[in-house]
Each structure stands twice: as structure tokens, then as C-alpha cells.
Amino acid sequence: xxxxxxxxxxxxxxxxxxxxxxxxxxxxxxxxxxxxxxxxxxxxxxxxxxxxxxxxxxxxxxxxxxxxxxxxxxxxxxxxxxxxxxxxxxxxxxxxxxxxxxxxxxxxxxxxxxxxxxxxxxxxxxxxxxxxxxxxxxxxxxxxxxxxxxxxxxxxxxxxxxxxxxxxxxxxxxxxxxxxxxxxxxxxxxxxxxxxxxxxxxxxxxxxxxxxxxxxxxxxxxxxxxxxxxxxxxxxxxxxxxxxxxxxxxxxxxxxxxxxxxxxxxxxxxxxxxxxxxxxxxxxxxxxxxxxxxxxxxxxxxxxxxxxxxxxxxxxxxxxxxxxxxxxxxxxxxxxxxxxxxxxxxxxxxxxxxxxxxxxxxxxxxxxxxxxxxxxxxxxxxxxxxxxxxxxxxxxxxxxxxxxxxxxxxxxxxxxxxxxxxxxxxxxxxxxxxx
Ligand SMILES: [Zn+2]
Numbered sequence: 001x002x003x004x005x006x007x008x009x010x011x012x013x014x015x016x017x018x019x020x021x022x023x024x025x026x027x028x029x030x031x032x033x034x035x036x037x038x039x040x041x042x043x044x045x046x047x048x049x050x051x052x053x054x055x056x057x058x059x060x061x062x063x064x065x066x067x068x069x070x071x072x073x074x075x076x077x078x079x080x081x082x083x084x085x086x087x088x089x090x091x092x093x094x095x096x097x098x099x100x101x102x103x104x105x106x107x108x109x110x111x112x113x114x115x116x117x118x119x120x121x122x123x124x125x126x127x128x129x130x131x132x133x134x135x136x137x138x139x140x141x142x143x144x145x146x147x148x149x150x151x152x153x154x155x156x157x158x159x160x161x162x163x164x165x166x167x168x169x170x171x172x173x174x175x176x177x178x179x180x181x182x183x184x185x186x187x188x189x190x191x192x193x194x195x196x197x198x199x200x201x202x203x204x205x206x207x208x209x210x211x212x213x214x215x216x217x218x219x220x221x222x223x224x225x226x227x228x229x230x231x232x233x234x235x236x237x238x239x240x241x242x243x244x245x246x247x248x249x250x251x252x253x254x255x256x257x258x259x260x261x262x263x264x265x266x267x268x269x270x271x272x273x274x275x276x277x278x279x280x281x282x283x284x285x286x287x288x289x290x291x292x293x294x295x296x297x298x299x300x301x302x303x304x305x306x307x308x309x310x311x312x313x314x315x316x317x318x319x320x321x322x323x324x325x326x327x328x329x330x331x332x333x334x335x336x337x338x339x340x341x342x343x344x345x346x347x348x349x350x351x352x353x354x355x356x357x358x359x360x361x362x363x364x365x366x367x368x369x370x371x372x373x374x375x376x377x378x379x380x381x382x383x384x385x386x387x388x389x390x391x392x393x394x395x396x397x398x399x400x401x402x403x404x405x406x407x408x409x410x411x412x413x414x415x416x417x418x419x420x421x422x423x424x425x426x427x428x429x430x431x432x433x434x435x
Contacts, residue, residue, distance in 0.1 A: 008038040009047050010184050013123050016050070017181070046133035049105045050122055057120045059110035063199075065096060065144065066115060068257060069275045071282050074236045077258055080280050081230040085261040087207040088238060089223035091281050092194050093252040094148030095175050099125065099193075102140045106133045111178070121178050127186035131193050132218040137201065143214065145195035146222070149174040150250045153190045162302045162405045168326065168353055170252055192251070195219040204263045226261060243284055247318065255283035288347035290360040291315035295340050296327065298388070300376045300397030302405050306388040308333045310344065310356055317348045325354040330370055331386035339364040400424050403431070 015031050018024050024031075038045055068091075071077055096112035109125035111118040125131060125147075135141075154170040167173035177189045198210040205213075211223040227234055235258075242256050260266050260278040269277040292313040298306045308327035315322055325346050327333045336359060338344055343361035348354045370388050374381055379392025390398065404420055423429040 005038070005042050005045070008034060008041075009045065012038055012047050013126070014182075014184075017123060044134075046106060046126055049107065050126065058113075058117050059108065059120050060117050061098065061110070061112075061115065064116045065098065065112045065118070066271060066275045068279055068281045069277075070255075071280050074232055074239060074282070077235050077280065077282055078230060078232055081235075081258070081260075083229065084265045086227045086230050086258045087211070087223045087261045088225040088227055089196060089211075089221075089257050089259075090194070090242070090253045091255040091257045091283070092146040092148050092222060093169075093171055093254045094146035094194070095171065095178060096144070097121075097125070097147045097193065098142055098144045099131070100140065100142050101135055101137065103138060104134050104136065106131070119179075124178055124180065124186050128191050128193065130191075130220065135217045137217075139200060141198065141200035143195050143219065144197035144199070145193050145219070147174055147178065147191055147193050148251050149177070149189075149191055151252065152250050157189055160408060162401055162408075165302075168328065168355065192220060194222045196222045196257075206261045206263065207259050208261055222257070223259065227258075230258075239282060246284070255281050257281045286347050286357075287318045288345050288357060289315050289317050290343050290345050291322075293338055293340055293342050293344050296333070296338075298371055298375050300374060300390055300395055300401065302398060302401035304390045304392075304395065304398055306330070306371070306374065306381060306390060310338075310346075312344070312346060315346065317346065317354070320348065322346055322348060322354045325356050327356060329386045330383060330388040334368050334370075337362075337368060339366075339368060396424065399431070403429065 011034050012031075015024070015026055015034065019031065035048065039048055071080065098110055098112075098118075099106060100108040106126070107122075108120065109122045110120050113119055126133070149170040151170060154167070154173055157173060158166045161167075167176065173189075174191055177185065177191065180186070195214045196211075198214055201210070201213065207223050208226055211221045215221050225238060227238065239256060242253070246253060258280055260269070266276070266278040271277060293310055294313055295311040297309045297311055299309055300306055307329065310325045310327050312323050312325060327336065327338075336344075336356065338356070338359050341363045342359050343363070345357045345360050346354050347357050370381070370383065372381055373379065374390035374392055374395060374397075376397035377390065377392040377395040379390055379395065381388050382391055383389075392398075400420055403424070407420070420429070428434065
């Protein structure tokens, strides 16, 4: 029964999308019979209550989804607060999302996009288990928040992807997953949502009351600490506390957000075209250090893409020694304009792959050289788009990646990276059909 329900859910979502994309694969009658059967075995299934074009369409935000003004110092927070009572919460590094509810049911979800218009992602959001699909409230309301992926989940998914398909951080992977055309993908990738705004529910209520209500409806919330009299010491202490717990969190935050707790205070200051005046973010200082770039190596991926990797003079950044960092692609390296001998600023957030942010001291002259031969098979390379590609038919790196990807797909155990390299070099395995 449960299996049939899942299958029907997927079929309904799939064919709904096909229909709205103008590429229906089944007749209306066939589609109706799928919905009827789902209604029969699970009359309350949220998939049955989606309205309008459920995907690919644009959604207008009213009111617009404004951005958050930023401060760099606690002093700035104090002068902005002017003694008003505040709520403080995490600034989660995710994707801004709004979710509409009507007659107690989730009916639409959309990304922030330009702020006035975003993408409809209802079908995929329906698949996120941690987001409530019904709430005990009849009127139309809008809940806004941040969609994010846990660091542990990011690492789990990324390590199962081939090198050249890996994501550089949880936010990119969350965004890539949310935009997937196939909702079934969502079943194997866990996303979370942290709510921070409730529109259309008792507009005269405090931020604290809204947060409590969201929590009672089953949402994870970001606003959690009340500061009634914001002095330098209280704000600074709480900010340092969050900065200290940051490394223990299983998701990325890049600062904290302060809001006027009282509705009257919020109304009194209003908003500019860009941001509400009643909230402000205080961001953490970036966790990075400058170090010497010793060498640039190139890794061949499964699709012949050569990815530059920075080999660094080992440096300790927030408790971990970093000696390598990704340079993403050939164009990133050209724009960064870094050569062995230069000093670069390397940054680390959470448990995620370190990034090179900028060149801090230039010790070399001339342009960045891209290798004209593939380091793995010595074939010529060509530039294509942002990438450098190997043109070789037989490329050791690429072949090993391809066989590795096939092994992961089939779920064969016991053939890891090193043993696969040995098998390949021995000549026993040159193609996945050899396994
Ligand atoms: Zn090659």
C-alpha cells in the first residue's frame, strides 16, 4: 500500500509537470485515473491539493522578497537598535523560499529569484519531509525562510558523485537539487527549511510570537533569542556565543540576524526599496588565511574536463590543516590570475571543501598558463567554455573515473579508488565491461 502510494505520488507529479510543460505523455483520462486511485488510498495526500501550474512557471512576490541590510560591527547594531527590544536568530546560508498555505494546505512554493519574481518549485518542495504540508490555520498565509542542506548530507551526496559533478558547497547542491525537473531525485536528497517570516497571521504580533507559532506548526525556526535591552555587552556576548557554536552546527550560517521584536517598531521604520529597516545582519569575519601557492595540478574528470587544484603551503584554518583547494575550472584560475609562487587567501566554512578567494601577494609576472597536454594521457587539450578539456580517446584519469562511476551506480562493493587504479594499470580492467 505504502509502495503504491509513493509510486502514484511520483506518477501524478511527473505527469502534472509534463502537462504544464506542454509535453503530455498520457491522456487526460489516464491522468485522472491516477489521481482517482491516489485519492482512493490516501484522500489527504498533499500532492492532490497543488493548484495552478505546479512547475517551471514564474511566481510574483507580493510583497517583494527584500534582502537584508548588513552590518560589520556590534556598534552599528547598537546604533541601529536605538534601545528597541530585539529578536536574534541564525543567518543560514541557503536559498530563500516562500511557501503559501490556503485552507490549511500547502498550495505553492517559490524561490526568491529577483525578489519580485521567482521560480515555482512546488512539486519538489512537496517532497521535503521536514516541511509541514498542512497547518491548523484556515486563511491564506505565506511563510518565508531558508532552504538548506545539512553538511553531513552534503558530504554523503557529494562523495557519491563523480569528481567533475561534485558541488563546492551545500548551498549549490541544495539549489541544484531544488531545480531538478524530476521530483523523484528529492527522495534521495534530504533538504531542510528554516522559517523566519509569517505573513498574513496576526500582523500586530511580535517576532517571538510568530516564531513560536511557526514552531508549533512543525517548522524549524531561525529566530530564537530575545534581547529586551540591547547593550554592547549583551549583543556582543550573544554574537560571540553563536560564532563559537558555529563549528558544531550541521549546517552553514554566515552570521546572525537581528529584528525589531515589536510590530509597532517595525511599522514605524518600514522599508526601503531594497530591504526592511527593521532587520539587520551581523556577519562573521571570514575564516581564512593567506598562504603560498606551491603548484597547480590538473585532475581529469569522467567527461574529459580538467579541473585545476591548488597545492598549498599547509596552513591551519579554524582547526584544520589545509594543503589543497579547488580552483573550480580553467576560467576561474585565469580570472584569479594566480601562479605558483603567489600568495592566496584560502577560506573554509563548516566541513566543506576549502576555497581560494583571492590573490593576497603577487610574486610572479605574466599570464596564467594552461597545460597544452593532458597530465594523464599526454593528448592535446582544448579550451571549451569555462573548461579545459582532454581530447585523448584513451585517457587513464577519465577511464578510471568512468569505471568508478559505473561501479557506484551498480553498487558493487570493495573496489575503491586505489584498487581500481591498480587494476587499470595492470591492464586487467580497461573498460567497465571488463568487470
Ligand atoms: Zn587525457
